[in-house]
Amino acid sequence: MSSAYLMAYFTSETHADGEQIRFAVSDPGNPLRWTPLADGAPILRSTVGEHGVRDPFLLWDDARSRYVILATDLRVHTDGNWHRAVRTGSRALVVWESPDLVNWSEPRLVTVAPDSAGNTWAPKAFRDPERGVWTVIWASALFDDHDDRTRGTHQRLLAADTTDFAEFTPARIYFDPGHDVIDATFIHEDQAWFRFSANAHAPGNPAHIGHHIYAERGTALEDPNYTAVAIDVGRPELERGEGPAVFQSADGTMSYLLIDEFNLRGYQLFELETARLDTGAWRHLPSAELPPGARHGSVIPIPLDRRDEMIRRFR
Template sequence: MADNYAGYLFAYFKGNETAEEEQVYFALSKGNDALHWHELNGGRPILTSYLGECGVRDPYLARSPQGDKFYLVATDLSIYRNPGWNRAVTSGSRSIMVWHSYDLVHWSDQRMAEVAPEDAGCAWAPEIFYDAGCQQYKVFWASIGSGRYHRMMVAETKDFVHFGKPKVYMDYGYSVLDATLIEHKGLIYRFAKGKNIIQEVGTGFEHDKYKMIHQQVEQDFMVRGEGPIIFKSNVEEKWYLFIDEFGFRGYIPLVTSDLGSGNWQIPAHYTLPGQPRHGSVIPVTLMEYDRLLQVYG
């Protein structure tokens, strides 16, 4: 399928100044140029939450291993409607929001799935990893635990309706959240927001001894970072790492031609969508690309 990829789809939210900003937006790359984008649907939301807190953040898009179905999961959180981060962290929603689609333009009804344990204060920034070994999706997210700091949790599912018992995925003794993964040549590269943006490598999703590659990925390029997004170029041996310099310039792209090196560069020119916050990027085929343009303009 990689030969057919004609561009990238970026799903994100915009902020919490209005109710509309805490919904799901789409942008489409200009062909296979991952550094230049245009917003779809006239910059208006594609998906709007009507359940839970009626706000969604951190949307994550994943394609099924068969390639014919897409899942979108997101945080159930509205800071606009329910101001105050302490409440959001300690007594927020323990559910995630789920949609699915077969073509990226017609979406299922929204569903709410409770995934975090009862003592968790929140379930933030869910992401999806398909484990071919056990033929299950691993859904992982950040929750405040008994130590009162964010740990990454994980639960297995085959259908995004029934989830296994959640367990701790990453516990570093301090807050770690926004974890995201990419596979390459039998290895899994993991990025997360700890004290800084970290980059690690392991041999499997739950390999317990990930090796640290870089402990401060963002430090040379921005004041602070969160919400890392990692994806591979459709056309060359190149990887893109988008990091949100929250409170300052927003998302800034970094690039490398050697994923294992931990050496990143900032490109000279780029144009990202207007005010994207924590989201995800997936490659799309020419048919999917044309359909998104036709429907959302």
């Protein structure tokens, strides 16, 4: 097989270096078997912003021949204060770039959220071929100008465009259903876009609804009328889920979904039961040997020579 998979992830705020970026590579062509690089130690560390990073998102920018990582600028281990994190946390994201997955730039902090944002969580970027830009989407709680922020507000999805991950357009609201929605990620297949998110759904739903992954289908990245494909992917196999990471095999014949069973087992792997994403039929693969403690990250296919070089470099 000519390719493997690369996972970027973080582990936990319960230990001092958990909120830094780790890498793992799969066996050739096999997303069920993973080897953490550097024996599971962090490979990229943030020296900017809050000096902690979560939710790393990997992409290949073909126009600039660069791999890029976007991550949440957040360190919870220091004070455990989620009240602070969602009200006066970072408005920025952390960016790394690399030509080869081995040699990485220093981290840089890029402010993308407006002054009214209390946080900037789980950034992800998707190429808009028609406009020739990357659309970066993240979750923020927004507050009024004179709000003392003693009371919280719901998380909604914001977006901004970039061509170089250095300069961004002003943030705009991408999706605001009136209740919490975070961790949105997408995959494009044929003429459709599929969106996966941790969406609390409308208040008043049964108590067991809205604690897993919400899957939708649209005609474009910014289609305002996505329709539900599956309401709670991961139930009943998982107690709860967030941080979805969806990816396909290099030949496009198989689709996989990682779901973070946060504060419990971390990432769990699911495989699409059919060839069509719009069926929403995912099968849990509990035998998958995932990196210990892996949480909320992303996966991309990489050539085997890149995999082998990463293993040599990050022993």
